[in-house]
């Protein structure tokens with residue numbers, strides 16, 4: 001079952017949360033010259049024109065990136081959020097300064113890729129994969145029409161000294177939560193130093209709890225959790241009430257940088273919005 005298309009949701013609050021954290025990790029990795037292999041296990045299309053019919057249908061970006069873009073001139077220039085918003089600038093085609101395009105994770109990963117780095121993109125949906133291969137990407141990027149969870153494990157360990165992966169499934173199948181947990185458990189044994197970001201939806205059904213418990217039971221340490229809620233969870237309710245992110249081996253300072261940016265995000269998110277971050281599993285003693 002591959003019905004999900006990210007174009008319907010591009011630029012929503014979950015994308016803001018996930019891509020902001022990813023951007024923070026990439027900036028941290030670029031402080032050192034040693035090469036990084038980046039992996040995006042569930043890449044999507046790459047760049048989303050906000051005028052596309054699919055994106056306009058739900059127009060989720062209007063409650064996500066768009067109000068932040070509109071407020072960009074008053075956002076504190078020391079924040080990660082400000083730098084992240086400025087990075088969007090070259091993609092925009094409107095002379096009036098409006099937001100016209102929002103990029104997906106492949107673009108955020110490719111944007112600052114250095115000659116020594118590598119980027120591997122996995123996308124299983126044939127149509128999404130074709131669109132991805134039509135994007136202008138640097139020579140050190142490889143797109144594969146393959147299962148990202150199997151693919152990332154097969155790639156490990158890569159030849160570069162450092163590794164950073166984003167695991168961002170659509171969770172169309174309930175089993176994906178366990179599959180993601182199992183993949184992270186395997187990665188934590190194979191490449192102990194890898195930085196891995198795992199995105200998950202916060203749903204009233206609470207499906208992510210089984211994934212978190214599986215990781216705890218498997219003893220995966222150095223696992224940091226960041227959750228953004230735009231409304232309170234409703235029992236038996238439908239839909240996503242927030243966005244969750246687990247980071248294995250989070251870079252030092254990411255928690256503070258993300259928290260400072262979330263102080264700017266929360267007021268434009270909703271008046272019920274709440275941000276919380278903690279260690280799900282700290283470093284083993």
Ligand code: SAM
Pocket residue numbers: 002004005006018041042043044045103104105106122123124125128146147148149168169170
């Ligand atoms: N990471 C993207 C971003 O942040 O812009 C969004 C990805 S979207 C949530 C999930 C994508 O994974 C979809 O494009 C879907 O077709 C793809 N997909 C689903 N199952 C997959 C699998 N097993 N391996 C690789 N891609 C898969």
